[in-house]
Amino acid sequence: MSRSDASAVPVAPPVEFQETRPLPPAVAALRDLIHRRLIEELDQQRLAGLPAGAARRAVGDAAGQILAASPQTAVGEWRQQILDELADEVLGFGPLEPLLRDDSVTEIMVNGPEDIWVERGGRLSHSASRFRDRAHIMHVIERIVAPLGRHVDEGSPMVDARLPDGSRVNIVVPPAAPDGPKITLRKFARRRLTHVDLERIGTLTPEATAFLRASVEAELNILVSGGTGTGKTTLLNVLSSFIGLHERVITIEDPVELQLQQPHVVCLEARPPGLEGTRQITQRDLVRNALRMRPDRVIVGEVRGPEAFDMLQAMNTGHDGSISTVHANTPRDAVSRVENMVLMAGYDLPDHAVREQIASAIQLIVQISRLPDGSRRITHVTEVAGIEGQTLLLQDLFLLEVKGRDEAGKLLTRFRPTGLQPQFKERFERAGVPFPSEILRREDWDER
Ligand SMILES: Nc1ncnc2c1ncn2[C@@H]1O[C@H](COP(=O)(O)OP(=O)(O)OP(=O)(O)O)[C@@H](O)[C@H]1O
Numbered sequence: 001m002s003r004s005d006a007s008a009v010p011v012a013p014p015v016e017f018q019e020t021r022p023l024p025p026a027v028a029a030l031r032d033l034i035h036r037r038l039i040e041e042l043d044q045q046r047l048a049g050l051p052a053g054a055a056r057r058a059v060g061d062a063a064g065q066i067l068a069a070s071p072q073t074a075v076g077e078w079r080q081q082i083l084d085e086l087a088d089e090v091l092g093f094g095p096l097e098p099l100l101r102d103d104s105v106t107e108i109m110v111n112g113p114e115d116i117w118v119e120r121g122g123r124l125s126h127s128a129s130r131f132r133d134r135a136h137i138m139h140v141i142e143r144i145v146a147p148l149g150r151h152v153d154e155g156s157p158m159v160d161a162r163l164p165d166g167s168r169v170n171i172v173v174p175p176a177a178p179d180g181p182k183i184t185l186r187k188f189a190r191r192r193l194t195h196v197d198l199e200r201i202g203t204l205t206p207e208a209t210a211f212l213r214a215s216v217e218a219e220l221n222i223l224v225s226g227g228t229g230t231g232k233t234t235l236l237n238v239l240s241s242f243i244g245l246h247e248r249v250i251t252i253e254d255p256v257e258l259q260l261q262q263p264h265v266v267c268l269e270a271r272p273p274g275l276e277g278t279r280q281i282t283q284r285d286l287v288r289n290a291l292r293m294r295p296d297r298v299i300v301g302e303v304r305g306p307e308a309f310d311m312l313q314a315m316n317t318g319h320d321g322s323i324s325t326v327h328a329n330t331p332r333d334a335v336s337r338v339e340n341m342v343l344m345a346g347y348d349l350p351d352h353a354v355r356e357q358i359a360s361a362i363q364l365i366v367q368i369s370r371l372p373d374g375s376r377r378i379t380h381v382t383e384v385a386g387i388e389g390q391t392l393l394l395q396d397l398f399l400l401e402v403k404g405r406d407e408a409g410k411l412l413t414r415f416r417p418t419g420l421q422p423q424f425k426e427r428f429e430r431a432g433v434p435f436p437s438e439i440l441r442r443e444d445w446d447e448r
């Protein structure tokens, strides 16, 4: 197997980060006073037309003048922080801004004005950032949703949105969140993890990578299964990186997250119903449309509903090599989820017919899980081998074994083939891809 590219992607060192301290109450009061004056004095429309850097300077200059004229002189060391916070407030998402700028933060969770959590390197910690009060959180929420033509209020208290930089935001306000507004923000990963990263982290072994790469090249239809935040989208992105450069790839997402590097990629994105009756665009609409766009591959970011029916139909009518993710905790759970989603399409199909469709459409399920020690691992590579009576036949090709724990409490694991040979072997021959039989031979592994 080729590992010559293993050193091609340099791994960025983790960013050391120190959060700024909150302003002392008297200084914070001064900042708020200046903020109110700024809102009166600044021409918001003019600011919106300026490039980001120039707008920040304009706000800084105006705030600096008000500050210089203010009778309070005890701002000293806090001056720059006051100006930064004012610029973040006037131009951006207020207290969220420093956390958005901090590359080590991957998620931001606002539970209350003084109860903000962040995730760094897979670990949650309390942030020093503060909102003034609930109204301040609501103000920032308005700034997030207003440009999208969305509304958050008692009538529609739960909204998904996206920041201009691609970050995903979920918002819940009263009455759905009775003790005040909540924001959950998954930051857009500027650089997605590659297969080299996943091997370094231990999510993939070189053997698993080689097997999955060959499976993508052989145009198997693959389903990545995993729970919330386990790394499904990241793994889908990695699998998609094995698609050939000459292929036309159509991606369907809600919202767009994948970062494919191939030269020939068309991204389609679903859209919820908007204000003034703008029509919803469903993933199902997009899957149907994608099939009229001469795709070599259709990638659905996450199957969640009736589009599963159209996906299976497409896979069964010659659109091979599709890859998708599904929210499920085991390969068995994954196929039953798909079964339920197909039924959502409303064609009143008998269960057996749906299972037959699944059995002939999907060849491989890759299960990713978060282990009790916080690490993410591929736990199963499972073949959908057919149907026996009423039951789909699932055959594990690789399984993760837990061998024990090291002194630091980290789980020691081994990812091993079961020794079983998959039915889909002949698909490799058809696609002209050498079947990686040496990776599947269990005897070789027992000696290690
Ligand atoms: N194998 C991994 N090891 C460590 N961190 C990872 C791994 N895969 C993904 N991550 C990180 O975990 C977070 C969630 O990843 P990702 O979006 O891929 O998960 P997901 O399962 O698709 O989540 P969701 O359920 O919200 O769709 C990201 O911050 C990502 O960088």
Ligand SMILES: [Mg+2]
Binding pocket: 232, 233, 234, 302
């Ligand atoms: Mg995802």
